[in-house]
Amino acid sequence: MILDSVFSKFKKGLSKTRTQMKSGLGKLFTGQIPMSEEILDTLEALLIEADLGMDLAMELIEDVSKHFPISTPVTSKNVLEYLQKKLIQKLEKTNIKEVNVHGTKVVLVVGVNGSGKTTSIGKLATLYANEGKSVLLVAGDTFRAAALEQLTIWSERAGVEIIKNQAATHPASVVYDALVSAKTRNIDVVIIDTAGRLHTQTHLMDELEKVHRVVKKVFTDAPHETILVIDATTGQNGLHQAEEFSKSTPIDHLFLTKLDGTAKGGIALAIHNKLDIPVRYVGLGEKASDMDYFNPTLYIKALLDLD
Ligand SMILES: Nc1nc2c(ncn2[C@@H]2O[C@H](COP(=O)(O)OP(=O)(O)O)[C@@H](O)[C@H]2O)c(=O)[nH]1
Ligand SMILES: [Mg+2]
Numbered sequence: 001m002i003l004d005s006v007f008s009k010f011k012k013g014l015s016k017t018r019t020q021m022k023s024g025l026g027k028l029f030t031g032q033i034p035m036s037e038e039i040l041d042t043l044e045a046l047l048i049e050a051d052l053g054m055d056l057a058m059e060l061i062e063d064v065s066k067h068f069p070i071s072t073p074v075t076s077k078n079v080l081e082y083l084q085k086k087l088i089q090k091l092e093k094t095n096i097k098e099v100n101v102h103g104t105k106v107v108l109v110v111g112v113n114g115s116g117k118t119t120s121i122g123k124l125a126t127l128y129a130n131e132g133k134s135v136l137l138v139a140g141d142t143f144r145a146a147a148l149e150q151l152t153i154w155s156e157r158a159g160v161e162i163i164k165n166q167a168a169t170h171p172a173s174v175v176y177d178a179l180v181s182a183k184t185r186n187i188d189v190v191i192i193d194t195a196g197r198l199h200t201q202t203h204l205m206d207e208l209e210k211v212h213r214v215v216k217k218v219f220t221d222a223p224h225e226t227i228l229v230i231d232a233t234t235g236q237n238g239l240h241q242a243e244e245f246s247k248s249t250p251i252d253h254l255f256l257t258k259l260d261g262t263a264k265g266g267i268a269l270a271i272h273n274k275l276d277i278p279v280r281y282v283g284l285g286e287k288a289s290d291m292d293y294f295n296p297t298l299y300i301k302a303l304l305d306l307d
Contacts, residue, residue: 011302012284017050017265018303032075035068043079050303051235051262053270060086084304091272091296096280097252099224104182105189106215106222109255110208110245111229113196116257116283118147120229121191122154124281126288133188135160138178140171140211141195151193157288161187171195171207172214179218192223205248212249228277229255233262242275256294257283265303268294 011018033039040061047057063086068074099105107124111117121137128135137155139162141147148164155162163178175192182190194211215222228251230238238256245251256268256279268279279294 012260014259014265014299014302016262021046021050021304032073034071035065035074036070039074039079040065047266049264050266051232051264051270052266053236053239053274056090056266056270056273059090080304084300087269087300087304088297091269091300096278097225099221101221101224104179104187104219104222105224106179106219107189107191108194108212108215108223108226108249109192109229110194110226110249110251111196112231112241115196115229115231115234116255117196117229118150118154118193119286120227120255120257120281120283120291121151121193122158123283123288123291124191125154125158125160127291128189129158129160136178136182136187136190137162138175138190138192139164140175140192142171142174143195147193147195170210172210175211176214176218179215179222183218208248226250226252227255227281228253229257230267230271232256232259232265232267235264235267236270238267239271239274242271242277246275246277251277253278253280255279255281255283260284260290268299269296269303272296 043064044057044061047060048054052060060083064079064082067082068079109117109121118141125135125137135158137151137160139148139151141151142165152162152164163174163181165174165177171194178192179190192211192215194208212223226249228242228245230241232238234241242251242254254271254277256271259265259268259282268282271277272279282292282294282299284290284292
């Protein structure tokens with residue numbers, strides 16, 4: 001995919017956040033005015049409102065105030081350009097885990113209910129299928145019949161297989177059977193959907209650990225990628241979810257969904273800044289093609305677009 005189209009997708013998805021930032025700054029700055037405490041305070045409030053998180057917002061304000069000392073003449077463009085540069089510097093280092101899998105790649109997808117797990121799995125399945133890979137979806141959410149139906153629809157859309165076992169009493173047994181079958185048939189990618197665990201529910205977290213163990217029984221080096229799905233519209237709560245889920249299973253990457261529906265797109269930056277878990281994918285809508293790999297530089301440019 002060419003960068004231009006990724007950029008325009010980000011731009012479209014983040015339009016709400018961008019409009020909020022711009023109108024806020026626009027009211028503050030008309031032409032060139034001297035830097036003041038009031039400008040710094042308003043800017044900080046805007047960054048927090050856009051969900052960059054308190055820590056990152058405060059760091060940035062400190063940088064801005066050093067670069068543009070009080071009374072220095074500034075325009076809103078100066079400040080936004082500087083913010084872009086600083087954010088890109090902070091987030092350039094991404095820690096994407098690329099494993100070289102010989103044989104079947106096992107992807108485990110976890111997250112709270114409604115975060116967008118099943119939808120994101122549909123998008124990933126489409127991506128892999130378009131690369132010519134054989135894909136098997138595993139319905140590990142055995143608690144809700146609707147969840148099974150939804151995953152089935154996505155498997156049909158993507159033209160990939162699905163394994164489900166409505167009679168199974170425990171998701172771990174569905175996962176086990178599916179992986180054994182995938183191994184025998186040398187499937188390229190297995191993506192496991194799981195029930196929406198509330199991170200406060202200990203038994204559900206225990207169940208997730210059980211699924212993890214079962215995966216290892218079939219493929220000792222799996223899961224090759226564990227993705228935590230986070231709904232960007234839930235804001236700073238996403239940080240807390242990431243911390244909690246990490247306790248029961250190591251998380252490699254985040255899939256940040258619903259960036260199209262929020263004025264708080266800065267959560268991607270807050271998570272990147274605070275936790276050592278990179279955002280690898282972003283969801284920008286409900287269709288299969290409404291996703292992309294997260295690119296911090298393009299993302300920040302789209303967020304703080306100056307044109
Ligand atoms: N606008 C938007 N909606 C999304 C996105 N990802 C998921 N959704 C919607 O969020 C709702 C919950 O998604 P679902 O995949 O069922 O979540 P799950 O409970 O975690 O499996 C559904 O209505 C999806 O269509 C996204 O990136 N953008
Ligand atoms: Mg689901």
